[in-house]
Amino acid sequence: EAGVAQSPRYKIIEKRQSVAFWCNPISGHATLYWYQQILGQGPKLLIQFQNNGVVDDSQLPKDRFSAERLKGVDSTLKIQPAKLEDSAVYLCASSMRLDSSYNEQFFGPGTRLTVL
Amino acid sequence: AQSVTQLDSQVPVFEEAPVELRCNYSSSVSVYLFWYVQYPNQGLQLLLKYLSGSTLVESINGFEAEFNKSQTSFHLRKPSVHISDTAEYFCAVMPTGANNLFFGTGTRLTVIP
Numbered sequence: 001e002a003g004v005a006q007s008p009r010y011k012i013i014e015k016r017q018s019v020a021f022w023c024n025p026i027s028g029h030a031t032l033y034w035y036q037q038i039l040g041q042g043p044k045l046l047i048q049f050q051n052n053g054v055v056d057d058s059q060l061p062k063d064r065f066s067a068e069r070l071k072g073v074d075s076t077l078k079i080q081p082a083k084l085e086d087s088a089v090y091l092c093a094s095s096m097r098l099d100s101s102y103n104e105q106f107f108g109p110g111t112r113l114t115v116l
Numbered sequence: 117a118q119s120v121t122q123l124d125s126q127v128p129v130f131e132e133a134p135v136e137l138r139c140n141y142s143s144s145v146s147v148y149l150f151w152y153v154q155y156p157n158q159g160l161q162l163l164l165k166y167l168s169g170s171t172l173v174e175s176i177n178g179f180e181a182e183f184n185k186s187q188t189s190f191h192l193r194k195p196s197v198h199i200s201d202t203a204e205y206f207c208a209v210m211p212t213g214a215n216n217l218f219f220g221t222g223t224r225l226t227v228i229p
Binding site for chain 2: 044103107
């Protein structure tokens with residue numbers, strides 16, 4: 001079974017530029033998550049989708065970050081304009097569904113963003 | 117609100133020696149508990165989890181963790197480490213009934229030959 005795919009693996013941009021990351025979850029997984037992992041910190045949830053709807057985006061800096069999952073499968077996370085403090089690894093994860101029982105989250109390899 | 121504390125940011129240990137990585141948490145609701153491992157340039161992998169039942173849980177590669185409710189701890193142990201255990205280890209909690217993971221800051225385990 002293929003895992004969570006992310007691209008690109010690495011990205012270097014200058015501040016004020018825009019950038020986009022792509023995630024393809026495990027086939028059949030309804031729930032998709034984007035995490036931000038700043039160096040020296042644990043991952044922090046940015047946004048959570050159930051199919052193509054947003055479940056939780058309370059930690060997403062909406063003035064510059066946006067995310068979509070239009071067809072309920074792939075997802076794109078965008079930053080516009082980027083700031084130096086956005087330098088981090090952006091992790092995508094997916095799980096089978098979102099309900100009251102436990103659903104394991106499977107993580108992709110991440111995209112390492114460096115903002116100069 | 118939930119928070120996870122991993123006091124040790126780095127733990128060096130000699131090969132075949134025992135190791136303990138500490139994790140304490142704070143939560144106003146009941147939680148599930150997890151340890152994830154992150155090898156260099158790879159994503160997070162679930163190492164073990166506590167959902168309910170026996171407070172001692174084990175992984176397939178010799179790690180174990182014990183849930184201590186009174187001390188709100190979930191320390192990770194291995195009696196004899198290998199070079200291949202060198203990685204970053206993250207403790208995390210998930211409120212029961214929700215799907216949000218809250219991570220600690222991680223502990224970098226370095227196994228010295």
